[in-house]
Amino acid sequence: MEDCRRAAELESRIFGGDAWTEEDFRESLCCDYAVYVVARDGDEDRLTACAGVRNMCGDGDITNVMVDEAYRRRGIAEHLLRYLMKEGEAIGVRNFTLEVRRSNIPAIRLYEKLGFVSEGVRPGFYDAPKEDAFIFWKRETDRV
Numbered sequence: 001m002e003d004c005r006r007a008a009e010l011e012s013r014i015f016g017g018d019a020w021t022e023e024d025f026r027e028s029l030c031c032d033y034a035v036y037v038v039a040r041d042g043d044e045d046r047l048t049a050c051a052g053v054r055n056m057c058g059d060g061d062i063t064n065v066m067v068d069e070a071y072r073r074r075g076i077a078e079h080l081l082r083y084l085m086k087e088g089e090a091i092g093v094r095n096f097t098l099e100v101r102r103s104n105i106p107a108i109r110l111y112e113k114l115g116f117v118s119e120g121v122r123p124g125f126y127d128a129p130k131e132d133a134f135i136f137w138k139r140e141t142d143r144v
């Protein structure tokens, strides 16, 4: 709960108009079917990354994947998502899914590295700018 304000600030810096507010994060944390994880820079006590998952009957919808620009390409997102998926499994998630902008190559490469597979496209899913979303899944049956 104490990270909600800084998570919202990070969202705003990264996603601008589409950003979740502090209230959105607080509401999500009240659900027992959601898990959120954050990374901090211990030296600066600064929130550097965040990701969440919501369990819908065994399907985990991953949201709010973001890393502060100054901390990218250090393996933080990969580490955070692996940890998030373990925590998700602990609350009953068997299959993980997420949407990503068609042009978001860093995120697409990240999800592919983690074993996610694109199973479809939602045309015009995103606004400002309008863009298609790839729908990625990492299914229980794909895991060893």
Ligand SMILES: CC(C)(COP(=O)(O)OP(=O)(O)OC[C@H]1O[C@@H](n2cnc3c(N)ncnc32)[C@H](O)[C@@H]1OP(=O)(O)O)[C@@H](O)C(=O)NCCC(=O)NCCS
Binding pocket: 014, 065, 066, 067, 068, 071, 072, 073, 074, 075, 076, 077, 078, 079, 099, 100, 101, 104, 105, 106, 107, 109, 110, 111, 113
């Ligand atoms: C996508 C994002 C979360 C990646 O965070 P990160 O901490 O820099 O990623 P990592 O360092 O953990 O990288 C893990 C893997 O992701 C891929 N990757 C990450 N950034 C990449 C880039 N700029 N170009 C290509 N591949 C990239 C690589 O496969 C990388 O593995 P490698 O280092 O062995 O090559 C970050 O760029 C970000 O916050 N972007 C803006 C918000 C966003 O788009 N979120 C996703 C919404 S769906």
